[in-house]
Amino acid sequence: MKNKKIQILGISAYYHDSAACILNDGKILAAVQEERFTRVKNDASFPRNAIQYCLSTANCEINDIDFIVFYDKPIPTFDRLLLSYLSIAPAGLPSWLRAMPLWLKQKLHLPQIIRKELGYEGEILFSEHHEAHAAAAFYPSPFQEAAILTIDGVGEWATTSYGIGKAEKIDLLNELHFPDSLGLLYSAFTYFTGFRVNSGEYKLMGLAPYGKPIYEDVILDNIVDVKPDGSLRLNMEYFDFLGGLRMTSHKFESLFEGPRREPETKISQREMDIAASIQAVTESVMLKMGFHIFNETGMEKLCLAGGVALNCTAVGRLLREGPFKEIWVQPAAGDAGSALGAALLVWHRLLEKKRNAQDENRPFSPYLGPSYAQDEIKAFLEQKNVPHHLMDAGNRAKIIAEQLAAGKIVGYMAGRMEYGPRALGARSIIADPRGENTKDRINLKIKFRESFRPFAPAVMQEKAYEVFELDRTSPYMTLITHVRDQRNMYPAVTHVDNSSRVQTVATGNKKDFHDVIKAFHEMTGCPIVVNTSFNVRGEPIVCTPDDAYACFMKTGMDTLVMEDTILFKEEQPPLKEKTSEAGASETEIRSIRKSSLTFAASCMVPVAIGLFSHRMLLSLIFGLLACAGLAVAISPVFLKPVYQAAQFAANRIRLALSVLVLTVVFYTIISPVGLFLRLLGKTPIHLRPDAQAKSYWLNHQPADKENLYKRF
Ligand SMILES: [Fe+2]
Incomplete structure (x- = not known):
């Protein structure tokens, strides 16, 4: 019998930028931030969409997962929070009132929440926050050993x-x-x-x-x-x-x-x-x-x-x-990347699986998110009746390069979406970097943001060393370097100090993107394109064809490329804004429908009693109420204001009670204990520098595999 492969799901959530990652026998199958699905920038909520994507990529169900690992230990974090309040109380009440409900409701009950959210029955582990960062930094690196x-x-x-x-x-x-x-x-x-x-x-x-x-x-x-x-x-x-x-x-x-x-x-x-x-x-x-x-x-x-x-x-x-x-x-060096780090820690530390460092022929790929096949894109565009053109593979790069050379700003969506905050040619806005006004055009008409910020260049790797003071590759846009030529030839991608945040693009890591830059180079002599993330200010990077098309239409972008399809702005009909019934959310509508049907059904009981006992008035009243319930279920918009008012009132009552209880705890327990400790000269945390100290480094308590089973 074939051995079952080990599936590990890493989760980061509830601080900022929630994410999920799945490993299949140590191989990274998928990793993605929740914000890309919910369209809420830096979404910190439970990453149920990201997890769903990971499961579908691995073609498995939640209970096929052997280990779920959370990227952080909640108990020491709560401990830090309590000691912070003890150090400053009776100041700090507003922050206490804001932080505690979330802790008491969610963060202290993570295993239960994970089980409830996912219906999961297997093992749940917790890595230390910085262990997860360290694992995310080291394991996918090309080094066999490193600091x-x-x-x-x-x-x-x-x-x-x-x-x-x-x-x-x-x-x-x-x-x-x-x-x-x-x-x-x-x-x-x-x-x-x-x-x-x-x-x-x-x-x-x-x-x-x-x-x-x-x-x-x-x-x-x-x-x-x-x-x-x-x-x-x-x-x-x-x-x-x-x-x-x-x-x-x-x-x-x-x-x-x-x-x-x-x-x-x-x-x-x-x-x-x-x-x-x-x-x-x-x-x-x-x-x-x-x-x-x-x-x-x-x-x-x-x-x-x-x-x-x-x-x-x-x-x-x-x-x-x-x-x-x-x-x-x-x-993905931030907390989103720790979903991957935590999962890799389980694979290598807990399960003691060997690691071979990534190398040049097998570099870490950040392209770990959703992709959309040409057929799916075509079906989407046809269903929306959107004018578009198909490019054949042989001419694709040339057609896109012609757009760039003509000064067009191009939305570029191809292959799997990037993991982490940088757009690296899978969900990018690209343009000619030589134009004097390109930076302002993208900033003001597309990104709607401050004009001081420079864009990053994506450069053909084989030409990178000629243009930039680089002596190594930078495939993830994590290095800042300087342009060799001082004549400001690429104003859209160079800062006032001639610096640039470079992405080197090779055929090995992103061939379709490399082909486009190469075609642009052959046409113009310029081996660089502007590469900025495919989004508008305040929104996450686009994920789906729907997101990409909406962003294209809402901004001053000229051209949109989705895989082998190209769309020109001048051919597009005006964008119809998506609306749902009277602006109500789908969840609200579902909830209203359910309540109304339940109400209508329960009204039928007195109707029946009235009919059997010949009390026609009773049957009539409840019959009318049942009809009203049915009417609302068919068109929930009638009940929306009532529903919202009831929800608002219930929330206010809950909030008032929780504020009352937490305020009492803060002033009767936290403040007296904190003041007493300070009277004894003991502040739970350091508040001032120590001129006498030689160093502030503290020993890290070694973490073994058992540590992963603990929440503290
Ligand atoms: Fe962190």
């Missing part, structure tokens, strides 16, 4: 960890603990400069080259104490994220000549200088960490993960000026 550095906002207690990966073994050695976090420090500046925390960090990085790092010393002298080994401690007088709903305190403002920039208001030179300053601090911290880790581990290669690893300017500098010969950053 590992994971830096994010926070996961359980850890904010940064480093260690060693060798074959299938990962040993984290040291870590920094909350609230001492490079990620949270960067996010505080993201907040202060008016961008959205957890998604606007790359905007701040994009703003940095426009400013001068005039506040670098101010930051290092007041806000963060950085030791020579790269370990750091924040001065919490300047932050409010422990118990407030803001990232920074009023004292923070005094260092930067005024309050934070209100979102969507004009960006001034001050914000640019602040961006340059925090970027400089981040880079110098990462360099110090790099040298320390190099000395501690003796490894010449480094794998990076965690949200801060997506700061490709800092990674580029670490590569140029740091001690490592090679650095590898997993394209």
Whole structure:
């Protein structure tokens, strides 16, 4: 009898950017973020759509899964939360009231929620947050052994960890603990400069080259104490994220000549200088960490993960000026990538399966999401009656290149969708990088976003070294480098400092995309195209043909390519907005229908009683009510306002009760205990730098395979 293959499902959820990944005997079959299905950017909800996609790709049912592994341990995270409130109570009530209901309702009951959501009966495991990041960074890398550095906002207690990966073994050695976090420090500046925390960090990085790092010393002298080994401690007088709903305190403002920039208001030179300053601090911290880790581990290669690893300017500098010969950053380096990391940890650590590093002929592929066959796309377009043209395979690249050469902006959808935040030629908007106004056109007419941010170039790998100061490939767009020619030949993809976030495209990793750039090069002599994600501001990257067509029609895009089909804007009829009954959601409508039918059916009982007992009035009244119920079931829009009002009232009552109980707990237990501890001089977490300390690194408790079975 053939041995059954082992299926592992990795899940990340409930913080930001939920995702799922499935391994089949260690092979990555699928990995995708939930936001791509729900169309809610950075969706943190339970990734039921992503899981469904993983299961269908693996052609299995939920109970064929041998292990489900969650990317984080909920109990230590809850512990960190409680100790944070104890450190600041009686301040912090608004944040307490916001955080606790979610914890009490969901996060503390993860196994039950996973079982209920999925109907799953098998084993549920929990990896440590930074172990999952480390696994996501190391296992898919091309290195047989390497140092590992994971830096994010926070996961359980850890904010940064480093260690060693060798074959299938990962040993984290040291870590920094909350609230001492490079990620949270960067996010505080993201907040202060008016961008959205957890998604606007790359905007701040994009703003940095426009400013001068005039506040670098101010930051290092007041806000963060950085030791020579790269370990750091924040001065919490300047932050409010422990118990407030803001990232920074009023004292923070005094260092930067005024309050934070209100979102969507004009960006001034001050914000640019602040961006340059925090970027400089981040880079110098990462360099110090790099040298320390190099000395501690003796490894010449480094794998990076965690949200801060997506700061490709800092990674580029670490590569140029740091001690490592090679650095590898997993394209889904943030929490979404940890669904993959957690699953790989089960495969290699728990099941002790051997690992062979990926190599040039077998590189890690980020194309792990849904794809749509030409037949499906054709059927979609025909059903919608959308004008389109079929390209034959021999002419496909040439036809698309002609569009680019004519200055058209092209939506490009081909093959499996990318895992992680970058569009790498499967769901991209592409254009000629030489046009003076290309950047502004894409920014203002398509992306509807700030004009300062540059686009990334996708370059033919064989030409990359001629155009850019590159000495290695960058297939995942995780490296920043500089254009060799200083004459600003590619204004759409170069920053003011001549830097570029490059994607090198080879036939081996994305042949269809390479063919298009190659055809464009043959036509124009330019081996580069603009490559930006296929979405509009505030929306996730498109996933389906429906998403792609809607985005194409709602923006100033000129041409849409979906596999071998091409659509021209001038041939398209106006887009009809999708509407459902009176704007009600499908779920609401289903729920109203169900309730109305139940109501109508229950009314039939008194009708029957009335008929048998000759009480015609009773039968008449309930008969009319049953008819009303049926009418609402047929057209639910009649009852929608009543339904919504009842839901609103029920929610308000529930909320009021929960606020009351939680407030009582906060002031009768948390605040007195916190105050008492502080009276004894014991603050549960560090709030101030320690000038005497040589280092803030703490030992990481070794995690064995048993650790995966624990929620703590
Ligand atoms: Fe993380």
